[in-house]
Amino acid sequence: VSAFLLNRSSDLISFVMLILSSCGGINKLKVKDINTENSDISGIYENTEQKDNILKLLDRKLLKDTLTLDKMEGYDKFSILVKDDKNLQIEIIRNDNSKITRQYKYRKKNNIYLLKNQNVKPDLIPYVLGVFNVKKLHLYKNQDNGLGIVESTSRRGAVFLLLYFTWTKSYYKYYTYQRLE
Numbered sequence: 001v002s003a004f005l006l007n008r009s010s011d012l013i014s015f016v017m018l019i020l021s022s023c024g025g026i027n028k029l030k031v032k033d034i035n036t037e038n039s040d041i042s043g044i045y046e047n048t049e050q051k052d053n054i055l056k057l058l059d060r061k062l063l064k065d066t067l068t069l070d071k072m073e074g075y076d077k078f079s080i081l082v083k084d085d086k087n088l089q090i091e092i093i094r095n096d097n098s099k100i101t102r103q104y105k106y107r108k109k110n111n112i113y114l115l116k117n118q119n120v121k122p123d124l125i126p127y128v129l130g131v132f133n134v135k136k137l138h139l140y141k142n143q144d145n146g147l148g149i150v151e152s153t154s155r156r157g158a159v160f161l162l163l164y165f166t167w168t169k170s171y172y173k174y175y176t177y178q179r180l181e
Contacts, residue, residue, distance in 0.1 A: 034141070041140065042082050043080060044181040045078055045147050047077050054075075057151060074096075075094050075100075086107075088104055089102070090102050114138055117136075128158075132157060133153070144178075149175045152170065155169045
């Protein structure tokens with residue numbers, strides 16, 4: 001009987017964690033300079049060597065195939081190719097024409113591409129005594145025919161499944177990239 005109750009309590013904890021992880025989080029995204037007539041983001045864009053380098057935004061830090069920040073130098077442009085309704089390809093191009101190519105899944109809503117780059121990082125033991133850090137990238141074509149990226153970050157968690165952090169932190173960073181071709 002005790003093994004049955006222990007098994008059921010772990011199922012209950014998993015269910016509560018699932019419910020809490022879907023609550024709260026990132027507020028509704030507001031973009032003012034979106035191009036409403038043409039939403040196709042395929043093209044070649046200028047990359048910067050500063051903190052808004054595309055390599056830094058795409059680095060997932062959790063999965064085996066992550067991009068490392070020591071590779072940032074020399075990649076002065078990148079291309080995006082929308083392959084179909086669910087997949088796109090991003091190539092980061094170095095000065096000597098060597099490339100880093102990655103495939104990403106996306107979801108499109110209101111002319112904004114939500115990149116599914118699986119960037120979720122737990123700190124400590126989430127919902128027991130810890131938090132989840134979630135980073136999402138939203139790509140869109142701006143009014144100047146360039147690329148706009150909104151990085152939305154959320155931090156949420158709970159203490160012993162009882163006290164849900166109502167001070168959930170969410171913030172947005174906006175980046176723009178000039179279209180080359």
